[in-house]
Amino acid sequence: MVKAGRAAATYRAYREVSRPGSPGLGARVRALPRMLRAGMKGHYPGLTKGKLAMLGMAVLYIVSPIDVVPDFLLGIGVVDDFGVFLWLATALLGESGRYVDWERDAHH
Structure with missing residues (x-):
């Protein structure tokens, strides 16, 4: 079930980035520093x-050598580093696309 959730999140991120008229992956990645500063x-x-706090906590979880929820706990330990990384990447890509649109609309 966890793998299906990850696959679904990855597919949603891909659909968002590849949607016609949507900012592309490169524009979203380049916008990340500007978006974080503006936020x-x-x-x-x-x-x-x-949202900034959630993103920061996700980064801390990923870089921390200690898992908050041990992976060996069946049913509870499903939140591993990769799952958090995938959530973080999906959240950043989605928000940076909205930021690029917001930035474009603010200057027109």
Whole structure:
């Protein structure tokens, strides 16, 4: 079930990036630093302090050598580093696409 969830998240991210008229992967990746700066300064309304905190916690979880939920606990330990990484990548790609659209609309 976890693998199916990861596959679905990956497919949603792919669909979002490849949707006609949507910012491409390169534009989204290049926008990440600008988006994070604008979010931390409170200039971009799509990246709230709560979202920033969740993204930061995901990064800390990934780089931490200690898992909050041990992987050996069946049914509970399904939140492993790869799952968190996939969520983080999907969240960042989705939000950065919205940021690119917001940035474009703000300048026109």
